[in-house]
Amino acid sequence: MNNILYLGYGIVGTGIYFLLRLFLPLLRHLGKRYSYGLEQRLGLYNENLLPEIQCQRRLWLHAASVGEVRAAVIVADALLQTIPGLSVVLTTTTEQGNKVAKKLFPENIPCLMAPLDVPIVVARALQKIAPDVYVCLETELWPVMLSMLRKRGTAAALLNGRLSERSLGRYLYLKTFMGQLLQGFEWIATITSEDASRFARLGAAPDRIEVCGNVKSAMVKGDIPRRRDRYRKILQVEAEKVFLCGSTHSGEEEHLLPVYRRLSAQRDILWLLAPRHLERIKEVAALLLRDGLQFHYYTELKNGGKRSHSVVLVDTMGDLVDLYSAGDYNFCGGSLVERGGHNILEAVQQERPVYYGPFMNDFHQEAALLESAGCGFSVRDADQLACLLQQHDRHQEKYEQACEQARHLVLTGAEIVEKQVNLVNDLFENKRK
Structure with missing residues (x-):
């Protein structure tokens, strides 16, 4: 049965490959929206894409999208400092992830x-990249690749592994097939013990699973005070407090408007x-104008425009994580409406x-971590959010204590990175024996 599944998967994939090869000229003609990176996705690599590597160890690091790319930066930086002569090649699944990676x-x-x-395609990629070790982040389970x-x-490893109960339920229908798939990993470094248990239930060998924590909570590259100063200069912040609402969804801005109104009635925001x-x-622009709010687009200020309004609408991708450094009161969206929340660790970094609001189904573990650390605050609705922010604004000692707890949490992230890096280093050492 498992061989039939794998064979069927390969046949369908091969059919899609030949269709894409056939229509590649047309897709190029339609523009980058349809053809971005398609040659590379088909295993068609230009000779100048990869440098010639001699007498070095090569790591293929795979990160699906923007969030995983930012984690990959931390992992790659630590590995390059740890393993002499290491060469790294990064791949991403999404266009935005690739652009942010660059x-x-x-x-x-x-x-x-x-x-x-x-x-x-995988055969071509492996021949071209020729990795000694393959590492992917989170839950990238590709049957042909493994x-x-x-x-x-x-040797292959899965870092920062996470597996939700919902995903486990789907995978259990193919438990034997998934179990064989997971045997392709020498190590699976999971975020929590719950993730470890789910991978084991799916068929991963328990002695190959290590609970390491979430590498996304580690310190991002660069100096945080310097980053904060840079982005506050772009935003032309003076005496105001910055209320940043990131990753908002439809219906959420209507809840946040009165929060902004209440805060701005108390101080400059x-x-x-x-x-x-x-x-x-x-x-969102139409919503702001209907409410009588004039605003700037972030690109105006980023390009040197002068700010004259107290509302900025961020119209770029890839800037949000760094923009959080400019914020004083950072709200993470997808949580006042039922969208499961977003990665709150990006903000606390x-x-x-x-x-954040009550709907954090997809990030409940991260919420529990931050709340226990004293730097994550869940609210039931927009009214409670406004009250809490006003309280933190009036009692700065409480706010500063929460900032100190966030700093402490970030520092512990260095230990998490070290654990995961050691697992990858073991794979290289075993390769040499």
Whole structure:
């Protein structure tokens, strides 16, 4: 049964591959929206994409999208400091992840689009990249890739592994197949013991699972005070407090408007509003204008424009995580409406507390971590959010204590990175024996 599943998966993938090859000229003609990185996804690599590496150890690091890319930056930086002569190649699944990777990684680290999980494509990619070790982040379980890595004798590890109860329920229908798939990993470093238990229930060998914590809570590259100063200069912040609402969804801005009104009645407030999806910018702009609020687009200020309004609508992708450093009161969206929340660790990395609504189903573990640390604050609705922010504004000692707890949490992230880096280092050491 498992062989039939794998064979069927490969046949379907190969069919899609040949269709994409056939229509590649047309997709190129339609523009980058349809063809971005498609050659690389089909395993068609230009000769100049990868430098010639001699007498070095090569790591293939895979991060699906923007969040995983930021974690990959931390992991790659630590590995490069730990393993002499290490060469890193990064792949991403999404266009935005690839663009952010090219901004965050140094020029000597190639940032490519990941190959389609099709035998002919994966074989080409493995021949071209020729990794000694393959590492992916979170839950990137690609059957063809893992199977070919095993046949090739290339060690693989899953870092920052997370597996929700909902995903486990779906995977359990294919438990034997998934169990064989997970045997392709020498190590699975999970975020929590619950994640470890789920991977074990799915068939991963318990002695290959290590609970390490969430690498996303580790210190991001760069100096936080310097980053804060840079972005506050772009925003032209003077005496105001910055109320930043990140990754908001439809219906959420209506809840946040009265929060801004109440805060601005108490003191000077700069409100940064960053919708999760850029296609909603016009919708949110119309909402602000209907409420009588004049605003700037962030790109205006980023390009040197002078600020004359107290509301800024963030109309770029990839800037939000760094913008959190400019905030004083950072709210993480998708949580006042039923969207499951977003990654609140990205906000707390900037050594500031983070606020969020009751709908944190997809990030309940992160919420529990921050709340127990004293730097995450859950509210039941917008009214409670306004009351809490007003309280933190009046009693700065409580706010500063929450900032100190965030700083402490970030520092413990260094230990998490060290654990995961040691697992990867073991794979390289075993390769040498």
